Amino acid sequence: MKKKIIVVGGGLSGLMATLKICEAGGEVELFSYCPVKRSHSLCAQGGMNACMDTKGENDSVHEHFDDTVYGGDFLADQTAIKGMCEAAPKLIKMFDRMGVTFTRTPEGLLDLRNFGGQKNKRTLFSGSTTGQQLLYALDEQVRAWEVKGAVKKYEFWEFIKIIKNKESVCRGIVAQDMNSMEIKAFRADTVILATGGPGMVFGRCTASTICNGSAVSAVYQQGALIGNPEFIQIHPTAIPGSDKNRLMSEACRGEGGRVWVYKDGKPWYFLEEMYPAYGNLVPRDVASRAIYDVCVNQKLGINGENKVYLDLSHIPADYLERKLGGILEIYSEFVGDDPRKVPMQIYPSVHYSMGGIWVDAKHNTNIPGLMASGECDYQYHGANRLGANSLLSAAYSGTVSGPEAMRWAKEGERGSELTDEELAKAAKECREEYEAILKMDGSENAHELHHELGEVMNKYVTIERVNKDLDYCFDEVKKILKRWDNIGIGDKSNWANQEGMFARQLRNMIIYALVVTRAARMRDESRGAHYKREFPTRDDERFMKVTVAEYDQATEEPKISYADFDHSLVKPRPRNYAVAKKE
Amino acid sequence: MAETKKVHFIIERQDGPNSQPYTEEFEVDYRPALNVVASLMEIQKNPVTKDGKKTTAVVWECNCLEKVCGACMMVINGKAQQACAALIDHLEQPIRLSASRTFPVVRDLMIDRSVMFESLKRIHGWVDVDGTWEVHNDAPRQNPKTATTAYEISRCMTCGCCMDACPNVNRGSEFIGPAPIAQAHLFNLHPIGEYQKEERLDALMEKGGLASCGNSQNCVQACPKDIKLTEYIAKLNRDTNKQALKSLFNK
Numbered sequence: 001m002k003k004k005i006i007v008v009g010g011g012l013s014g015l016m017a018t019l020k021i022c023e024a025g026g027e028v029e030l031f032s033y034c035p036v037k038r039s040h041s042l043c044a045q046g047g048m049n050a051c052m053d054t055k056g057e058n059d060s061v062h063e064h065f066d067d068t069v070y071g072g073d074f075l076a077d078q079t080a081i082k083g084m085c086e087a088a089p090k091l092i093k094m095f096d097r098m099g100v101t102f103t104r105t106p107e108g109l110l111d112l113r114n115f116g117g118q119k120n121k122r123t124l125f126s127g128s129t130t131g132q133q134l135l136y137a138l139d140e141q142v143r144a145w146e147v148k149g150a151v152k153k154y155e156f157w158e159f160i161k162i163i164k165n166k167e168s169v170c171r172g173i174v175a176q177d178m179n180s181m182e183i184k185a186f187r188a189d190t191v192i193l194a195t196g197g198p199g200m201v202f203g204r205c206t207a208s209t210i211c212n213g214s215a216v217s218a219v220y221q222q223g224a225l226i227g228n229p230e231f232i233q234i235h236p237t238a239i240p241g242s243d244k245n246r247l248m249s250e251a252c253r254g255e256g257g258r259v260w261v262y263k264d265g266k267p268w269y270f271l272e273e274m275y276p277a278y279g280n281l282v283p284r285d286v287a288s289r290a291i292y293d294v295c296v297n298q299k300l301g302i303n304g305e306n307k308v309y310l311d312l313s314h315i316p317a318d319y320l321e322r323k324l325g326g327i328l329e330i331y332s333e334f335v336g337d338d339p340r341k342v343p344m345q346i347y348p349s350v351h352y353s354m355g356g357i358w359v360d361a362k363h364n365t366n367i368p369g370l371m372a373s374g375e376c377d378y379q380y381h382g383a384n385r386l387g388a389n390s391l392l393s394a395a396y397s398g399t400v401s402g403p404e405a406m407r408w409a410k411e412g413e414r415g416s417e418l419t420d421e422e423l424a425k426a427a428k429e430c431r432e433e434y435e436a437i438l439k440m441d442g443s444e445n446a447h448e449l450h451h452e453l454g455e456v457m458n459k460y461v462t463i464e465r466v467n468k469d470l471d472y473c474f475d476e477v478k479k480i481l482k483r484w485d486n487i488g489i490g491d492k493s494n495w496a497n498q499e500g501m502f503a504r505q506l507r508n509m510i511i512y513a514l515v516v517t518r519a520a521r522m523r524d525e526s527r528g529a530h531y532k533r534e535f536p537t538r539d540d541e542r543f544m545k546v547t548v549a550e551y552d553q554a555t556e557e558p559k560i561s562y563a564d565f566d567h568s569l570v571k572p573r574p575r576n577y578a579v580a581k582k583e
Numbered sequence: 584m585a586e587t588k589k590v591h592f593i594i595e596r597q598d599g600p601n602s603q604p605y606t607e608e609f610e611v612d613y614r615p616a617l618n619v620v621a622s623l624m625e626i627q628k629n630p631v632t633k634d635g636k637k638t639t640a641v642v643w644e645c646n647c648l649e650k651v652c653g654a655c656m657m658v659i660n661g662k663a664q665q666a667c668a669a670l671i672d673h674l675e676q677p678i679r680l681s682a683s684r685t686f687p688v689v690r691d692l693m694i695d696r697s698v699m700f701e702s703l704k705r706i707h708g709w710v711d712v713d714g715t716w717e718v719h720n721d722a723p724r725q726n727p728k729t730a731t732t733a734y735e736i737s738r739c740m741t742c743g744c745c746m747d748a749c750p751n752v753n754r755g756s757e758f759i760g761p762a763p764i765a766q767a768h769l770f771n772l773h774p775i776g777e778y779q780k781e782e783r784l785d786a787l788m789e790k791g792g793l794a795s796c797g798n799s800q801n802c803v804q805a806c807p808k809d810i811k812l813t814e815y816i817a818k819l820n821r822d823t824n825k826q827a828l829k830s831l832f833n834k
Contacts, residue, residue, distance in 0.1 A: 019715050034644070035700060037741055038652040096722035099710040099773040101734040108724035127734055132651055136737060140709035147704055155697075179689055208646040242614060243621035243667075244648045322731075326738070330649050333668050334616065399715070447627040447640075490630055491639040495599045496690040498642050499627075 002027045003409035006188035008159045010036025013374025014194030015138035016398025022150040024406040031154045031175055033210050037139045040196050040208040044131025046251035047123035048391035050088030055112055059120040061085050071117040071283050072382025073528035074572040077565050080379050084396045091395050092124055098137040101126050114254040115387045117283035123388040128249050128326040159215045163426040167415030170369035174430045179496050183431045185423035189409035192401050197353040197375040201509045203454015205350035206238050206247040216376050217508035224365045226549040227378030228355035230519035231529050233385055234463050235351035236287035237310050245349035250387040253280040255323050258311045261300045278577045285384040285529040286577055288348040292463045309343035354381040363401040373397035383528020437503050442486030446503045453480050461517050465532050470521040481510045515558045519547045522560050540572050588613035590671050595681035596691045608633040619666035620645050643692035653740030657692045658683050663747035665807055683747040699741050702763035707783050710776040723774040736769040738808045748805035757791030761802035761812045768815040784826045
């Protein structure tokens with residue numbers, strides 16, 4: 001019998017895992033909220049890092065590895081990073097064979113550009129819609145396997161939870177058809193979650209509306225451990241918006257964009273002044289903190305508002321068109337100004353979660369039979385992710401989780417297959433939960449409540465974190481959790497009921513917000529994206545450890561502990577982007 | 584205090600695939616840079632019609648809100664477009680929203696575009712690679728100009744605007760439509776993808792293929808990504824003619 005793997009999520013990581021499973025002779029049932037071709041990976045703009053060394057800079061895989069470890073402020077598994085950086089050039093060649101429309105040099109080779117936290121040109125790109133192009137390539141390859149019958153897609157199906165057998169091994173999932181609202185249980189030999197990040201926990205962010213972290217929160221509540229949840233990347237350059245903050249790629253700075261504000265009536269290129277060695281290409285956490293400081297503490301934002309200039313207007317328009325076309329369109333369209341002519345106005349925004357489901361080197365979670373890969377895992381970025389390493393980690397993690405899922409399906413101690421009764425019971429529980437939600441008739445509106453959750457999380461758990469504020473925030477989120485019980489569902493329909501499903505997602509988001517906030521409260525140091533003025537330096541003795549969050553059923557709060565991790569390859573050293581990196 | 588400016592919506596609603604459509608009107612507070620998706624989100628927070636009647640939130644599909652995922656296509660003031668990029672300041676009021684009825688309606692503004700993904704199977708919409716493993720060979724170099732054309736086409740987000748605009752794509756017709764045709768050209772442009780060019784052209788010579796294009800040129804006007812659809816359709820027409828002649832002589 002063929003092994004059956006359930007993959008939840010059809011972004012870059014889920015699709016990569018799917019391909020690996022198909023090639024190993026397995027069958028995949030692929031679950032996604034949306035047609036997989038619309039997954040959030042397509043929002044990645046700037047590129048994917050891989051050491052190609054085609055620009056005469058003597059770039060090396062080791063340098064990519066070291067930049068990633070250093071950029072992550074020594075909190076990521078070094079052996080895992082090493083594997084990822086070694087695989088990167090091979091992945092690029094694979095994508096090239098699949099037909100990704102990488103931007104090319106005049107001689108027809110793959111072009112490279114600069115990106116933050118790296119001195120060498122190492123970022124491959126397709127204009128400024130690299131994620132879209134990489135996702136489409138894998139979508140196409142998976143479609144070919146679909147035609148061959150190895151993949152069955154469940155698009156517009158929402159994952160609700162995993163099912164464990166009596167030996168506590170994950171052997172299936174419960175999911176809901178988002179149109180018919182049918183709730184059904186499915187058997188699997190292995191389950192891979194590749195469900196992306198939790199951006200929507202912060203309301204406004206650069207993420208798609210589907211990035212709510214609900215699936216991660218659901219398995220956390222079923223016993224999966226979360227690693228480093230407090231490390232939330234704030235991207236320095238986004239267009240602030242009331243519905244979403246739209247990303248303006250780091251590639252803008254990679255291609256020569258400069259960040260400035262007026263000071264004493266003259267342009268002040270503050271990143272270049274503060275960080276002469278890296279200038280505008282400091283890593284994201286560093287740039288975001290600087291912008292925050294200039295706007296909030298020094299009150300030098302544009303017209304006194306929280307905005308600074310990101311300036312491309314000195315770069316020739318045809319060059320910009322070729323290298324950055326897609327995003328200049330976004331800016332012109334949504335703001336109305338032409339970034340080829342006037343400086344853009346930007347501000348930092350919640351962007352990416354370095355933390356996520358705790359996994360081992362092969363992407364197994366602590367629940368046997370359940371794996372996690374892509375942004376929903378915690379593996380590759382430590383305290384801060386380098387730009388253009390996310391497409392890499394997403395694709396790479398799929399090349400690890402896919403084969404491992406097959407290995408587990410063949411050799412793992414999986415215990416007994418789920419019986420029909422167990423399947424029916426799991427589906428029935430979820431159905432009852434859902435029906436109870438539909439009956440809710442309180443006074444709170446789920447979307448309004450979500451808005452409040454986002455406001456409080458954005459205010460207290462982003463760039464600068466203060467312990468007493470985090471305590472306050474935790475209490476506020478607990479209140480929001482309590483108020484969730486008083487939601488009213490106006491839509492009682494049994495067809496495409498988005499409101500009912502959103503209420504279920506919202507509860508998971510609130511539970512996850514508690515995890516992020518508590519973990520941030522407990523880490524009394526500053527490292528990467530996690531910054532506390534009260535504890536301004538990195539404290540390797542106490543905190544060069546992975547934060548591990550475990551769900552406590554009784555209180556619905558996380559229990560936090562700290563675990564060691566593999567940092568056997570390079571010794572930690574102070575991280576300072578004002579000077580050139582030393583090894 | 585000055586009264587807040589309101590934005591007036593007339594939204595065509597439909598409870599299910601076989602239900603009768605009806606309209607409801609809504610008012611949303613104006614704010615700068617407001618777009619149609621953001622307005623629908625405001626309605627979600629307070630689903631009350633213009634006349635103060637409680638109703639259900641409007642159902643629609645959206646993901647990225649930056650015009651790259653293709654999800655939120657709907658008909659706005661008579662034109663199929665991405666709702667996230669439809670700024671209120673650029674629209675005449677009352678703003679009329681309806682589903683693109685070229686496709687089966689799921690509920691309200693949400694439609695079923697699975698036919699577009701199925702069409703990508705019909706045109707062999709992928710490059711045949713041996714596998715994802717290493718082959719210890721680089722992919723062939725590409726002329727950067729060809730690569731630029733390929734990039735233009737590969738930005739197609741399967742939104743369906745061109746399908747909505749095309750008079751020959753409808754539920755009574757088998758016409759595959761502009762988007763999948765252009766995709767066939769994309770894969771034909773690739774040095775490895777080209778190996779399956781004949782299969783793709785054959786597929787486009789079948790019923791519902793290129794011959795069903797009426798050359799109305801609506802698609803190219805409708806494409807939110809400015810893909811030169813008619814140019815690629817014309818190119819494929821020449822390619823299929825050549826192939827038809829070739830197979831005639833080889834008989």
